[in-house]
Amino acid sequence: MADQLVELTGITKSFPGVKALENISLDLYAGEVHALLGENGAGKSTLMKILSGVYQRDAGTIRVKGQEVEIASPKAAEALGIVIIHQELNLCKHLTVAENIFLGREFRNRGILDKKRQYEESRKILGDLNIDLDPNTIVGSIAVSKQQMVEIAKAISVNADIIIMDEPTSALTEKEIKDLFHIIRLLKSQGKGIIYISHRLEELSNIADRVTILRDGQFVDAMRFSSPEEIQGNLEGIIAKMVGRDIKDKYPRTDAPLGDVVFEAKDICTLTGVKHVSFQLRRGEIVAMAGLMGAKRTELVRAIFGADRKTSGVLRIAGKEIVVNMPRDAIANGIFSVPEDRRRDGLCIKMELYKNITLPNLDLSSKRGVLDHRQELELSSRIVETLRIKTPSLTQLVKNLSGGNQQKVVLAKWLLRQANVVLFDEPTRGIDVGAKIEIYHLMNDLKKQGIGVMYVSSELPEVLGVSDRILVMCDGRITADLKTSETTQEEILHYATQFKGDIA
Ligand SMILES: Nc1ncnc2c1ncn2[C@@H]1O[C@H](COP(=O)(O)OP(=O)(O)OP(=O)(O)O)[C@@H](O)[C@H]1O
Ligand SMILES: [Mg+2]
Numbered sequence: 060m061a062d063q064l065v066e067l068t069g070i071t072k073s074f075p076g077v078k079a080l081e082n083i084s085l086d087l088y089a090g091e092v093h094a095l096l097g098e099n100g101a102g103k104s105t106l107m108k109i110l111s112g113v114y115q116r117d118a119g120t121i122r123v124k125g126q127e128v129e130i131a132s133p134k135a136a137e138a139l140g141i142v143i144i145h146q147e148l149n150l151c152k153h154l155t156v157a158e159n160i161f162l163g164r165e166f167r168n169r170g171i172l173d174k175k176r177q178y179e180e181s182r183k184i185l186g187d188l189n190i191d192l193d194p195n196t197i198v199g200s201i202a203v204s205k206q207q208m209v210e211i212a213k214a215i216s217v218n219a220d221i222i223i224m225d226e227p228t229s230a231l232t233e234k235e236i237k238d239l240f241h242i243i244r245l246l247k248s249q250g251k252g253i254i255y256i257s258h259r260l261e262e263l264s265n266i267a268d269r270v271t272i273l274r275d276g277q278f279v280d281a282m283r284f285s286s287p288e289e290i291q292g293n294l295e296g297i298i299a300k301m302v303g304r305d306i307k308d309k310y311p312r313t314d315a316p317l318g319d320v321v322f323e324a325k326d327i328c329t330l331t332g333v334k335h336v337s338f339q340l341r342r343g344e345i346v347a348m349a350g351l352m353g354a355k356r357t358e359l360v361r362a363i364f365g366a367d368r369k370t371s372g373v374l375r376i377a378g379k380e381i382v383v384n385m386p387r388d389a390i391a392n393g394i395f396s397v398p399e400d401r402r403r404d405g406l407c408i409k410m411e412l413y414k415n416i417t418l419p420n421l422d423l424s425s426k427r428g429v430l431d432h433r434q435e436l437e438l439s440s441r442i443v444e445t446l447r448i449k450t451p452s453l454t455q456l457v458k459n460l461s462g463g464n465q466q467k468v469v470l471a472k473w474l475l476r477q478a479n480v481v482l483f484d485e486p487t488r489g490i491d492v493g494a495k496i497e498i499y500h501l502m503n504d505l506k507k508q509g510i511g512v513m514y515v516s517s518e519l520p521e522v523l524g525v526s527d528r529i530l531v532m533c534d535g536r537i538t539a540d541l542k543t544s545e546t547t548q549e550e551i552l553h554y555a556t557q558f559k560g561d562i563a
Pocket of ligand 1: 074075077078097098100102103104105106146449450458459460461462463464489491
């Protein structure tokens with residue numbers, strides 16, 4: 060038997076109004092990947108925050124390499140060889156990549172910051188990880204997927220032997236995921252132990268040796284696997300244990316009569332790389348925007364919503380030209396957007412849950428210009444119920460919600476309004492299987508109401524599963540407009556890689 064690195068026994072933790080963990084046990088051996096699974100709010104991050112010194116447990120014991128320990132802080136965890144890659148990125152956006160990697164552990168030469176060494180060391184780590192990034196780049200200026208890779212580089216640079224990855228892949232490109240798996244295998248072969256949290260269950264079979272499933276803070280089951288095929292074969296069962304019921308239809312769809320063109324974009328160009336994009340959305344249809352990471356899909360959505368400037372192009376709602384220079388203009392025209400980077404663009408995380416929902420809807424919860432507090436609570440409670448947002452109360456601060464439940468709050472705030480078009484950018488990122496299905500149902504509901512729905516997704520099964528039509532983008536252009544019922548993954552990929560010389 061390999062060495063036991065971690066043994067958690069009987070871990071219990073409560074927050075005001077929530078029993079986040081009850082009597083949870085989990086161990087980790089050298090050279091294995093132990094996947095920790097469960098729905099949004101199941102307690103995965105909380106358990107890992109306890110192991111990494113961010114939270115303190117209420118009860119239970121923690122053993123690291125056989126020794127019973129107290130882990131009073133992240134620093135103390137690091138001293139024990141434990142490092143965590145957090146689910147929500149924790150980088151300082153105004154600092155460079157190198158400064159972020161060595162934050163708090165800066166190299167000094169006779170007391171003076173050794174920037175050169177920091178740069179060189181960062182370059183080496185990034186190189187090992189196959190990340191093409193200049194260490195002097197300011198973190199705030201790079202894509203979320205790159206930021207995630209910086210977070211990973213940072214964790215690996217600590218040289219810990221217990222590595223916790225809390226949804227490391229939710230924002231990564233296919234290639235980056237491959238690189239990460241390669242690194243994980245390397246770490247395994249070096250005898251490190253990895254606890255791995257992910258909602259992308261398809262990827263488990265590539266790396267996991269064991270899984271532990273939590274539900275509502277309770278232990279449900281643990282299993283060990285000896286081959287990828289064995290995991291693949293057990294996936295349905297794993298999902299059923301996660302959500303506590305059988306899931307029949309992972310991609311529900313509703314038919315709705317196809318209506319008039321509700322939205323039209325014509326010849327949209329932006330400084331961010333969108334090139335002459337034109338398309339139409341009809342009432343009662345769901346259109347997926349497929350493409351590789353970097354295809355400028357997010358840039359297109361941002362331009363339509365007025366978050367970025369358009370250098371050319373016309374937008375029409377129901378045939379009538381509209382002017383959208385700011386998100387406010389889009390909202391006034393019934394165009395809503397659920398952004399990709401929810402922490403930055405979609406939420407006020409230090410505010411209460413219900414405030415986040417009512418903030419863009421104050422007109423709905425005011426009477427003669429005066430805010431009606433009861434109305435605010437009523438509106439938000441309805442939507443919290445519809446989306447099954449897991450929270451002890453409406454006044455919970457958003458930062459205390461689990462990652463997936465935060466994503467639902469971003470959705471929630473738009474659902475109170477009469478929309479013409481709803482644009483979703485990677486709406487199910489970080490969301491558990493059960494909640495994903497709820498979001499698909501929600502899109503179907505919008506479709507039935509005659510709202511034009513468009514969603515950006517990087518997961519092909521999701522692209523094909525929910526949409527009626529698929530627009531494929533590559534390098535800022537639309538390269539195909541496909542009927543979902545008549546296309547395949549291969550065809551989509553073909554168009555997603557149709558690069559051509561820049562002949563604007
Ligand atoms: N600091 C906190 N204050 C109050 N409640 C919290 C806090 N942190 C977590 N919780 C609650 O504890 C429960 C477990 O949350 P946790 O973040 O561990 O879930 P998770 O399994 O990681 O979910 P996800 O997949 O959405 O990330 C949730 O109900 C959450 O709202
Ligand atoms: Mg979590």
